[in-house]
Amino acid sequence: MHRRKLWLLAGVVLAALALAATGSARVSGPDSASSSKAGTLVFGAEQGGGPDWCLNLILDVDCNAFWNVVFQTPVVRGAFLFTPQFNWKPDLISKAKLQVGPQRITYYIRKNAKWSDGTPVTGKDWKFTWQTAINPKYKDHIDPLGWEDIRSVVGSGKVVKVTFKRNFAGWKNLFSYILPQHALAGSDMLTVWNDCICNPKKGNAPIGDGPFLLTKFDRGSGVTLSKNTHGWYGKKAKLDSIVFRFITNTNSEIQAIRSGEVDAIYPQPQLALSDLRSQAGLKVVSHVGLQWEHIEIEQGTHGNPLAKQLWIRRALMQAFNRVAAAKALYGTLNPSVGPLQSLVRLKGEAGYANDFGKWNYSPAKIEAAMKAHNCSKGGDGIFTCNGTKVAFDFASTSGNALRTLAFTIFQDQAAKAGIQLRNAFVPAGTLFGSKLPAHDFDLAMFTYLVTVDPHYVVATFSCGNASNYTEYCNRNVTKWLGQSDRELNPGKRLKLITRVGKVLSSDVPMVPLYQRPTYLVYKTSVHGMVDNASSQGPSFNAENWSKG
Known part of the structure; x- marks a missing residue:
């Protein structure tokens, strides 16, 4: 429910349900539609499927995937929509009013906002969404930040007032998806929407309050x-259907758009993409957005125990030549891509600082640090410290050529510094559905897709938070982040966030790599498609898409 989405992940979460096993769900596999079928647009999706994928976006610890947002934004709406200009735009609401002392948000729900079964969207849905988010049963599956600060949600009609017990600065991140109270009350949210977006009280009939319904899902x-066809608050969709076809190998995805098998793709950056710009009949749109690539360092019981030591994490920071990697990976795609030097702000944002600029690739400094801690280098050139080899399993998502190349580059760089990296790539659903939530990794490389609101920093780095996959814990950082979430003055809030950024650059819970450019590729016969390089993704205006 917070718009910090995992990308490149290819998907996410939870195991297949008994519902699917018994065949009781009305939602099934996608049509074998080709891009030539009238009224149907086929979109290649490089992330999705597999036994660990679940659709339920309110379970943002488990089902936190960018492609889930792409699939579901046309189906389940929220209070606000994030635009390509990185602004919040009212979605299910016509407006919202903020009051302070205490903080209170009054949402004015659109009079014509309704669910596909004809039931109006009302304050009952707002209240049910909040009650679901704070239900103790789901505490390990839903990020509680912000939700737990709400005192009451009042209003059963088209006006709903949300009053807070204490200030929450990132309030626009809340209610990003509204649940249908009349359909889901009494259901187990750990299972009900993992395989369908449906009404369990109506034989799992598809339900939504957007221009489309999710009618078929095949892992x-x-x-x-x-x-x-039952209507929603906006204009009717021009297409009859959209088929998101899972093509989880990016080279295959590029070939699919070349051959005309699909109408559009939104791939992770790949070197082969540069050739598509010259292909007749295709349009390529690219932006540097709110996606940032990084390497997480697990510091808990499941990771390499050496990573608990600050000096080892600093050694890892100096084991990667980020400048050389960015040039090798993105030089032909977008030469402006370079190292990201902050974990709390992106380039171009207020408060961005050169925090990590002090860490440069330096095998010599690493060797000096190893010797200072009585580590010895073996015949293979890898250091051992107190009987533990300085070797790390390096997890990421399989099937992505550029990620594989990135790993090869980092593996070679680290080896020259006496640190071994072992390939531990797994399907994205496995990485994000089980390994990250269980903290079962040494190092993990993936992308966060965030909003301009810095609340995501709180979720990522606060001690004990479910979204803090590294298990990093600095009590001062947690205190300052907590204060930032209560500060409604933007300037004072930014000072707290940037203070945290400087501490993170010293503690090194992660290695920031670079901001990733987006690449939206579609046939010139497709109209209405707009790249939204925010956490919303390109399907934010799917009702405007057409062919011909």
């Missing part, structure tokens, strides 16, 4: 959205 092939 092995894809997701089908069908036009919501």
Whole structure:
């Protein structure tokens, strides 16, 4: 429910349900539609499917995937929509008013906002969404930040007042998806929407309050959205359906758009993408957005015990030549891409600082640090410290050529510094559905897709938070982040965030790499498609898409 989404992950979470096993869900596999079928657009999705994928976005610890947002933004709406200009735009609401002393948000729900079964979207849905988010049963599956600060949600009609017990600066991140109270009350949210976006009280009939309904889902092939013919608050979709076809190998995805098998793709950056710009009949749109690539360092009981030591994490920071890696990976795609030097602000944002600029690739400094801690280098050139080899399993998502190349580059760089990296790539659903939530990794490379609101920093680095996959804990950092979430003055809030950024650059819970550019590729016969390089993704205006 917070818009910090995992990308490149290819998907996410939870195991397949008994619902799917018994065949009781009305949602099934996608049509075998080709891009030539009238009224149907086929979109290649490089992330999705597999036994660990779940659709339920309110379970933002488990089902936290960018492609889930792409699939579901046309289906389940929220209070606000994030625009390509990185601004919040009212979605299910016509407006919202902020009051202070105490903080209170009054949401004015659109009079014509309704669910596909005709039930109006009301304050009952707002209240049910909040009650679900704070239900103790789901405490390990839903990020509580912000939700737990709400005192009351009042209003059963089209006006709803949310009053806070204490200030929460990132309030626009809340209610990003509204749940249908009349359909889901009494259901187990750990299972009900993992395989369908549906009404369990109506035989799992698809339900939504957007221009499309999610009518078919097959873990092995894809997701089908069908036009919501019952109406919603906006204009009717131009397409009859959208088929998101899982093509989790990016080279295959590029070939699919070349051959005309699909109408559009939104791939992770790959070297082969540069050739698509010259292909007739295709349009390529690229932006540097709110995605940042990094390497997480697990510091808990499941990771390499050496990583608990600050000096080892600093050694890792100096084992990666980020300048050389960025040039090798993105030089032909977007030469402006370079090292990201902050974990709390992105380039171009207020408060961005050169915090990590002090850490440069230096095998010599690493060797000096190893010797200072009585570590010895073996015949293979890798150091051993107190009987523990300085070797780390390096996890990421399989099937991505650029990620594989990145690993090869980092593996070679680290080896020259006496640190071994072992390939531990797994399917994205496994990485993000089980390994990250269970903290079962040494190092993990993936991308965060965030909003301009710095609340995501609180979720990522606060002690004990479920979204803090590294298990990093600095009590001062947690205190300052907590204060930042209560500070409604933007300037004072930014000072707290940037103070945290400087401490993080010293503690090194992660290695910031670079901001990743987006690449939206589609046929010139497709109209209405707009790249949204924010956490919303390109399907934010799917009702405007058309072919011909």
